[in-house]
Amino acid sequence: MMKTADSASAGTLLTIDDYQSPQGWRQPADAKQRARHYCDQLEQGKVLFFNRIPFNFPDENQKFLLSQKQSSSRLHKNVSYRPKQEKLRGSAGNKEETARLHAVMRSFSQETVKFLSELLQPYAAHWTLDFASFRPEQEKGRDLPVHKRNDLLHVDSFPTRPMHGRRILRCFTNINPTEARVWHTTDTFPALAKNYAADAGLSEFAAKGSRRSHPLVRGVKKMFGLKAVDHSAYDRFMLRFHDYLKEKEDFQQNCPKIRLEFPPGSTWMCYTDSVPHAVLSGRYALEQTFIIPLHALVTPEQAPIRVLEKMTGVPMAAPAMV
Ligand code: SIN
Ligand code: FE
Numbered sequence: 001m002m003k004t005a006d007s008a009s010a011g012t013l014l015t016i017d018d019y020q021s022p023q024g025w026r027q028p029a030d031a032k033q034r035a036r037h038y039c040d041q042l043e044q045g046k047v048l049f050f051n052r053i054p055f056n057f058p059d060e061n062q063k064f065l066l067s068q069k070q071s072s073s074r075l076h077k078n079v080s081y082r083p084k085q086e087k088l089r090g091s092a093g094n095k096e097e098t099a100r101l102h103a104v105m106r107s108f109s110q111e112t113v114k115f116l117s118e119l120l121q122p123y124a125a126h127w128t129l130d131f132a133s134f135r136p137e138q139e140k141g142r143d144l145p146v147h148k149r150n151d152l153l154h155v156d157s158f159p160t161r162p163m164h165g166r167r168i169l170r171c172f173t174n175i176n177p178t179e180a181r182v183w184h185t186t187d188t189f190p191a192l193a194k195n196y197a198a199d200a201g202l203s204e205f206a207a208k209g210s211r212r213s214h215p216l217v218r219g220v221k222k223m224f225g226l227k228a229v230d231h232s233a234y235d236r237f238m239l240r241f242h243d244y245l246k247e248k249e250d251f252q253q254n255c256p257k258i259r260l261e262f263p264p265g266s267t268w269m270c271y272t273d274s275v276p277h278a279v280l281s282g283r284y285a286l287e288q289t290f291i292i293p294l295h296a297l298v299t300p301e302q303a304p305i306r307v308l309e310k311m312t313g314v315p316m317a318a319p320a321m322v
Contacts, residue, residue: 010260011071021055021115035122039123039297043297043303045189045297048270050267053266055174066099068134077090078137081102081105081108122296128291131288133287134284134285139181139280139284146247153278154187154242154278155272156168166291166292166322167271168272168291170270171269171288171290172268172286172287173267173285174284175284182259183260184280185260186255188275206316210315232321233316234304
């Protein structure tokens with residue numbers, strides 16, 4: 001059964017109208033309480049939505065991004081910006097264009113950070129800034145291997161950046177002047193875990209625990225110049241769960257779907273480790289990722305790691321890492 005009614009998407013989308021750009025909060029005296037409320041709503045699996053871009057994003061920067069040539073590499077069409085290392089990846093232009101692209105991505109990242117420092121003030125002192133990206137490719141009809149397909153419902157996990165239970169928060173902006181970005185979503189993580197975690201092997205991942213890889217394996221990786229990243233049981237399960245959901249045709253075809261349309265010039269954010277998402281169509285979106293530690297959350301017991309630990313009865317990451 002396909003749920004596409006507005007009432008279904010209204011339950012997932014929370015439109016914010018008491019924070020605007022550049023003024024900020026409509027009632028500054030209530031800022032603290034409103035910010036806490038929005039953190040709480042995100043943690044409950046809501047998608048926060050603005051029908052305008054709620055931070056400074058100059059027109060000329062948007063026009064520049066829309067005019068960019070695309071990289072010819074099929075799997076690396078995105079531009080990524082790493083704020084902590086000040087690095088840009090995926091530019092297809094010459095030296096000057098690359099420098100401009102770098103500056104535009106830096107500005108987007110900084111403005112998003114400024115905006116979320118106010119909107120989600122309880123998180124701001126605690127988050128780790130992750131990558132930002134620009135997604136110029138039309139999502140509809142992309143020909144990708146199944147685990148890389150973003151038009152299949154999934155929750156996010158990063159192979160190279162273990163979370164140890166910390167949360168993945170992403171803030172998106174659609175700069176396409178005419179076309180919406182269209183997502184599907186379905187029931188959030190607690191329901192997905194209840195229905196599918198056991199079948200995806202949760203108890204085996206929990207039983208193996210969070211031991212570091214064998215010193216020999218770490219040594220060999222080092223020899224080849226690879227970083228030996230330590231994945232917790234939580235990370236190993238979440239990586240598997242991402243692939244499991246994409247592979248599972250019955251789930252992809254038959255789960256109840258809620259269609260979300262993000263119009264030109266809109267901004268939205270959610271915890272993508274808990275809100276399942278599939279992008280069906282759209283091009284020219286930007287996104288900045290934040291990593292939120294559990295101690296910064298308003299309701300840490302709703303975090304996926306806590307949901308899984310409740311099911312398995314064992315810790316799935318070392319407490320010091322969360
Ligand atoms: C994703 O699956 O994380 C991508 C969503 C998007 O690009 O809209
Ligand atoms: Fe995703």
